[in-house]
Amino acid sequence: MTRPEDVPDVALTREVSPSLARCELTFLPREAIDLARAVAQHGAYCRLLESLGLEVVRLPADAAQPDCCFVEDTAVVLDELAVIAHPGAPSRRGEVEIVAGVLAHHRPLARIPASARLDGGDVLVLGRRLFVGVTARTDAAGATALARLVAPFGYEVVPVPVTGCLHLKSAVTAIGDETVLANPAWADMTLLAGVEVVPVDTDEPWAANVLRVAGAVVAHAGFPRTIDRLAERGLDVRTVDVGEFLKAEAGVTCKSLLVRGLG
Ligand code: GLY
Numbered sequence: 001m002t003r004p005e006d007v008p009d010v011a012l013t014r015e016v017s018p019s020l021a022r023c024e025l026t027f028l029p030r031e032a033i034d035l036a037r038a039v040a041q042h043g044a045y046c047r048l049l050e051s052l053g054l055e056v057v058r059l060p061a062d063a064a065q066p067d068c069c070f071v072e073d074t075a076v077v078l079d080e081l082a083v084i085a086h087p088g089a090p091s092r093r094g095e096v097e098i099v100a101g102v103l104a105h106h107r108p109l110a111r112i113p114a115s116a117r118l119d120g121g122d123v124l125v126l127g128r129r130l131f132v133g134v135t136a137r138t139d140a141a142g143a144t145a146l147a148r149l150v151a152p153f154g155y156e157v158v159p160v161p162v163t164g165c166l167h168l169k170s171a172v173t174a175i176g177d178e179t180v181l182a183n184p185a186w187a188d189m190t191l192l193a194g195v196e197v198v199p200v201d202t203d204e205p206w207a208a209n210v211l212r213v214a215g216a217v218v219a220h221a222g223f224p225r226t227i228d229r230l231a232e233r234g235l236d237v238r239t240v241d242v243g244e245f246l247k248a249e250a251g252v253t254c255k256s257l258l259v260r261g262l263g
Contacts, residue, residue: 009214010259011054012102014071015061016042022066023248024089026136026166031247038244042069045218045255048240052214054258057102065095069245070254072169073119073137074099076130076146077259080153082107083146088117088137099257106259110149118142121167121254126174128154131192133168134161162187165206166249172197173253174212175235181226183208198233201225209251218252 021033046056062068067089074096076083082103087093100109112118122133123146130150132143140159147157162168164186171186179196182189183205189197200207200223207223210230219227221239230237242252 009054009261011049011056012071012257012259013046013056013255014059014069016069017061017066018063019066020248024067024091025249028249033244033247041241041244045240045242048218048238049256052216054214059098067092068095070250071099071257072254073121075103075257076120076123077107077257079260079262081110083149084109084111085118085120086112086114086116087119112142112145116141116145118146119167121169124168124172126195127177128156130155130157131160131168132157134159135167158191160187160191169253170209172208173210175210175217175230181208181210201229206246209253211252213258220252
């Protein structure tokens, strides 16, 4: 399908909760989060997406949901449907309905059943393959449920066990149609058969989380060696400081859900 140039992609975002300091943490020790700085960083992130031509939808925060700005975990958006997640952390399950309400205007909805667990941050889409991290948040039943929902549209689900970090997309994200940036210490990259793997700089183990959008790659500004590695490949790298969110075990992909315009 050819996309008309005037149909924008949407980046669905949600404002930072005043309770962000009480966010879920799994692998990282709790550090003080500067809320004002986090809000400013989130604003800069949204403006960067706007500068790339996206229509940024900003949902309001909820003080009772510390992690609510990490909307990526609430759904998996494909061209054919949006799959509403059943987040692995019970404290995050209340985040999904406001997002589902918006996505219902863009896509038919399907849902991961309550008997399974799946966070959107564990789903890496490469063409018709969905690599699903089996993690502290997403279980094998979640991967199986997703596979059942997307199979009618020709997608294959490949489970990928993850160790050492929260989500699969902390360990690996796309920088091309069949190329990823990865920290191979956290997930077995041989499971991504046929995919070219660019490793992060060994001094920057958290640098693998980048957002490929609108022809650019958005990266956290604090990982200069990995950024150089991407730029040397000719990628259009745009940097943004998400340092307060790294303390919340999150990164650049976590803070938006991208919805492709389909014309
Ligand atoms: N703090 C991000 C998460 O645990 O989901």
